[in-house]
Amino acid sequence: MIRRLLRAPVLLAFPVALLVGACTERLDTASSCPVLCPGQTLDILDTILDPAVVLDTTLQTFPLLGFESGLLVATRGDTLDTRAIIRFDTLARVFSPPSDTARPVSYIDSATLSVRLAKTGIKVPQTFYLDAFDVGDTTLVDSLPTTLLPFFTAGRLLGSLRIDSASYIDSGTVRIVLDSAKLRQIVSTPGAVLRIGLQLRSTESGAFLVTSSDDATNGPLLRYRVSADTLVAAVTARPLSLFPRLPLNVNGDLVDYLLVADAPDIRKAGRFSVGGFPGRRTYLRFNLPRWMTDSTAVLRAQLEFVQDPVRGLDERDSLTIRAQVVLAGNATTDLNRAARLLAPAGFFVGDLLRVAPGDSGVVKLEINSLVRLWRTNSGAQNIPSALILRSELEGSSAFGANFFGLSAAPGLRPRLRVSYVPNIRFGQP
Numbered sequence: 001m002i003r004r005l006l007r008a009p010v011l012l013a014f015p016v017a018l019l020v021g022a023c024t025e026r027l028d029t030a031s032s033c034p035v036l037c038p039g040q041t042l043d044i045l046d047t048i049l050d051p052a053v054v055l056d057t058t059l060q061t062f063p064l065l066g067f068e069s070g071l072l073v074a075t076r077g078d079t080l081d082t083r084a085i086i087r088f089d090t091l092a093r094v095f096s097p098p099s100d101t102a103r104p105v106s107y108i109d110s111a112t113l114s115v116r117l118a119k120t121g122i123k124v125p126q127t128f129y130l131d132a133f134d135v136g137d138t139t140l141v142d143s144l145p146t147t148l149l150p151f152f153t154a155g156r157l158l159g160s161l162r163i164d165s166a167s168y169i170d171s172g173t174v175r176i177v178l179d180s181a182k183l184r185q186i187v188s189t190p191g192a193v194l195r196i197g198l199q200l201r202s203t204e205s206g207a208f209l210v211t212s213s214d215d216a217t218n219g220p221l222l223r224y225r226v227s228a229d230t231l232v233a234a235v236t237a238r239p240l241s242l243f244p245r246l247p248l249n250v251n252g253d254l255v256d257y258l259l260v261a262d263a264p265d266i267r268k269a270g271r272f273s274v275g276g277f278p279g280r281r282t283y284l285r286f287n288l289p290r291w292m293t294d295s296t297a298v299l300r301a302q303l304e305f306v307q308d309p310v311r312g313l314d315e316r317d318s319l320t321i322r323a324q325v326v327l328a329g330n331a332t333t334d335l336n337r338a339a340r341l342l343a344p345a346g347f348f349v350g351d352l353l354r355v356a357p358g359d360s361g362v363v364k365l366e367i368n369s370l371v372r373l374w375r376t377n378s379g380a381q382n383i384p385s386a387l388i389l390r391s392e393l394e395g396s397s398a399f400g401a402n403f404f405g406l407s408a409a410p411g412l413r414p415r416l417r418v419s420y421v422p423n424i425r426f427g428q429p
Contacts, residue, residue, distance in 0.1 A: 052416035275391035276400030315358025
């Protein structure tokens with residue numbers, strides 16, 4: 001730990017200025033401001049804690065499967081391949097003609113799947129295809145890529161939509177015409193489910209976000225006719241998942257989700273990672289000295305990291321990293337769980353890290369309010385001094401960043417620069 005002593009007027013720091021303001025009042029007693037505040041100056045200490053972190057670890061997968069804000073369908077050659085899975089586990093198998101009794105569905109026509117496509121930072125290809133495959137099989141753990149990837153074959157193709165860049169409308173809804181005969185076979189088979197895998201196909205790199213079913217207005221929608229009689233309304237179905245049965249309520253999380261077929265591995269030994277696929281968060285725990293948390297007024301706290309470049313995939317594009325306070329108590333030993341029990345974004349840490357994956361060098365994060373939050377009383381603290389670093393595009397972008405961790409050389413590992421003054425004790429000198 002390195003300390004540097006500076007002498008500065010009190011007015012340089014807002015908290016200290018308040019104290020000086022009190023001292024400049026005119027008092028009638030003999031023991032007034034000249035005795036308590038001689039010279040109106042205080043010692044401001046600038047301290048570097050190195051190492052500042054006592055634990056750093058990279059955690060995955062974030063967000064949880066099915067909790068993605070958008071479903072990324074991307075093709076980037078042999079670098080990145082992601083697909084979207086949408087479940088329709090309940091389909092209309094009977095219908096009621098006008099003035100007649102209900103009967104089984106034996107006729108399917110005009111079947112379409114509507115999805116909303118939003119562009120990403122990747123240039124829209126001149127021509128691309130959005131292919132829909134039948135990937136339904138309730139006997140499989142179909143959230144695992146190795147299980148589902150064999151279903152993305154020509155024999156299971158349900159439909160394909162060609163889109164040209166000139167006709168593409170950002171955040172517009174597109175309709176993929178599905179094979180009605182294949183859908184009829186699924187509908188007429190008891191217990192069969194329709195699960196559609198969406199894959200982007202292009203000779204160029206491309207990436208789009210499919211709006212998930214969380215958006216009731218713009219989420220995926222299946223539509224098909226069950227009768228040639230135009231008086232019979234077409235069936236519309238929204239995504240629904242019935243599996244797995246146990247544990248309870250997990251099925252609802254898997255209505256639609258992201259399937260990562262291939263993605264660059266940004267991890268390196270001795271570094272912690274943020275972002276990428278699968279989405280990673282970094283857990284950092286601090287052990288601030290007791291003299292700092294009990295007996296000082298922190299004016300500024302700046303956390304410094306040394307970034308290690310990630311090469312290969314959009315290395316010059318920007319990535320925003322946010323720090324959030326861990327609210328999990330000391331009894332929570334599962335760090336993956338602790339990494340989800342966070343203060344809302346922007347609380348205590350308003351600063352952001354804006355980097356490019358291929359950047360290198362020192363980056364700085366202001367955590368003034370956070371260090372004040374970690375103040376203790378006789379060394380006791382209700383929550384650990386910990387924070388999480390996560391990407392703002394978590395789960396919808398392959399961008400990621402690496403930083404040197406605690407095991408790196410002293411000049412590379414994280415450190416904390418703190419400016420503070422000793423606590424002022426009022427009273428008769």
